[in-house]
Amino acid sequence: MNDPRLVVDASPHLKGAESTPRIMWSVVLSLLPVVGAAAWWFGPSALLVVLAATLGALLPERLLSRRGTLRDGSAAITGLLVGLTLPPGLPLWMAFVGGAFGIVAGKLVFGGLGQNVFNPALLGRAFLQAAFPVPMTTWPVRDGASWWSLCGDNFALPLMSASTADALTGATPLGRMKFERVPTDLPDLAFGAVGGSAGETAGVIILLCGVYLALRGHLNWRIPVAVLGTTALLTLPLHLLDPARYPSPQFMLFAGGLMLGAWFMATDMVTSPVTNLGAWIFGAGIGALVVVIRLWGGLAEGVMYAILLMNALVPFIDRATQPRVFGTRARVTS
């Protein structure tokens, strides 16, 4: 193709530089600051858990999928996201199982990238939450311990009970708010000096990474804006009515996994609606479900379930927001 005078080629003729691997790897890159924040707050445990979950996602993708699918980076994102949503004191084999389950049951059985219904990372986490409820809700506290100390029994053998004797644990800000009605100071929440999953505590860093991705056009900004906006708008009147019972909107935004979920999981291109109107509906649905589950449900945190439930509704949203074909009156019915 050195001589450009005559190029015979099938359409499309204008090609951008963007490709799936490029987008995926830039998402991986923008997750690295979040991993860094996790390591800063939780020490080597967080890095080990994220590494184990990532290996758990990459290995089955390499073994069971077609050759070369590792290179598109989507399995790496799934693994990183699973790892970031786990408590840092979790035994490593559980993290590995979570990553592997997410990839196998969440993606490979549907035929690989682009065909799955549920977000693989969240499915892996939901599986772990159902299978190992106690380790999944044991939140380590690192008051004054050296950076190098582990957060829990990370090296427990598979299927053996982990020793929890020497680990200091405490509640997450959401748990404290829900069960003891004690709010947490906003600066601690925003910068991550609280208990919680490895990568969900540093809300400001996640926000910055997400905004960077949105500016690059690698995620649909309407989804996180709708998620966060709905959550804040629904919480505000409740908080004004009864500040002791209902937390403030800024608490809801920065506590728990809402930031990570809104920017990195709800925006998964495969499992979110295609149209922009659909994206608004999808995001608003997630926000509303998060508020309902957090404030009135039996669980302290509901972001994971909210996103999974809305994932299940995506086929409907897509159908309902199908745009009119230009020049016709009625919608195309499938």
Next chain:
Amino acid sequence: MENLLWILLSAMVVNNFTLALFLGLCPFMGVSARVGTALRMGMANVFVLTITSLCAWFLNSFVLPHAPYLRLISFIVVIASLVQIVEMVIKKVSPTLFRQLGIFLPLITTNCAILGLAIFQTNRGYDLLEGLFFALGAGLGLTLALVLMASIRETTELADVPDLAKGTALVLIVAGSLSLAFMGFAGLLST
């Protein structure tokens, strides 16, 4: 009134018969390939569950106090035969409605969701109105699960599913994922 709404929502979402209690799995797996069919199956379920609730209330109030050992057998026999009679009446009176619901009615009369509803209603001591709202909620919950499943199955039809997972295997995995997602409602409306 608030109590009735509570019962309805609880049976529909929080304690969804299919996704939380794992009842009525046969229609959930079998008749969920198309959204239209799934919706009609759900409507037929609402119908039969409502009849079930009426029957269970009648039996509990007038028959079973005299013969408690007949509980299971009377539930099954009375509900199944009443649904068959209603089916015949519908066939005679409204052939259109029969074509919409008819083929599904015999399929669901012997479903575990039906017997489950009768037994739950008895154990929780619901009166007539509460039972009816419970049945309505359970039926709408089944419809919700069926329609969600059908819409997901329609989208996976074009997916490049590996041979290993084609058909029922994939349906079971999707059902499990949906059930995992519905776990988020656990504990809602419990106070």
